[in-house]
């Protein structure tokens with residue numbers, strides 16, 4: 575059984591000035607799967623996420639979301655697409671002047687016309703989902719690193735996105751907190767059948783959550799397939815990563 579891809583990327587080329595960072599990437603993202611993007615520091619993982627979501631405009635190529643080309647969409651149509659996408663980026667910090675509750679309310683206030691009591695209900699449900707019911711009125715400065723990421727995750731999921739992008743969500747967390755965050759993401763996948771694209775180097779997490787591995791090096795995709803296939807592909811860089819957990 576093969577579902578239709580949610581996202582189809584074809585021949586994506588990304589540059590910063592003259593420097594080509596992604597040199598013709600083609601990949602499909604399938605619904606209900608956790609896709610892990612792997613590769614050494616600076617290989618273009620964040621660039622891939624940002625270009626496929628047009629946070630940077632790709633140099634060339636095609637990105638289809640549910641069958642529709644997004645690279646040539648007008649802003650209004652593209653905004654509708656963005657509302658179906660959740661993002662948990664490294665720098666996607668909470669607004670420090672607002673409580674956790676108000677941070678999660680932002681996308682709901684911006685993108686829906688739901689009545690206040692429904693918004694209130696959604697905020698509480700999402701914060702419960704990430705285990706932050708107790709911290710609902712706290713401010714970011716009162717939260718631990720792991721709690722901040724959970725709050726940002728609740729905010730990313732406020733609009734029930736079809737797909738969630740996470741760029742090194744556990745970066746900067748201690749190993750236990752980081753494993754707990756990965757478990758949470760795995761729970762979300764299982765409970766909500768979410769589609770997730772995640773950049774992580776955490777071997778334990780990869781073994782727990784990955785359905786599909788995309789391995790980038792030197793602007794090219796060295797591998798795209800299941801985790802077991804990645805391990806038997808006989809690609810030295812991938813073998814080394816799975817042996818020592820580093821590139």
Ligand SMILES: Nc1ncnc2c1ncn2[C@@H]1O[C@H](COP(=O)(O)OP(=O)(O)O)[C@@H](O)[C@H]1O
Nearest residue numbers: 590591595613614615616617618619620621622
């Ligand atoms: N805004 C930018 N301007 C110029 N070069 C950039 C910019 N962002 C990233 N780069 C460069 O592009 C390459 C890929 O970066 P990035 O996608 O952040 O890598 P990764 O997320 O895999 O660590 C790196 O060499 C980085 O220095």
Ligand SMILES: [Mg+2]
Nearest residue numbers: 619620621741
């Ligand atoms: Mg990065």
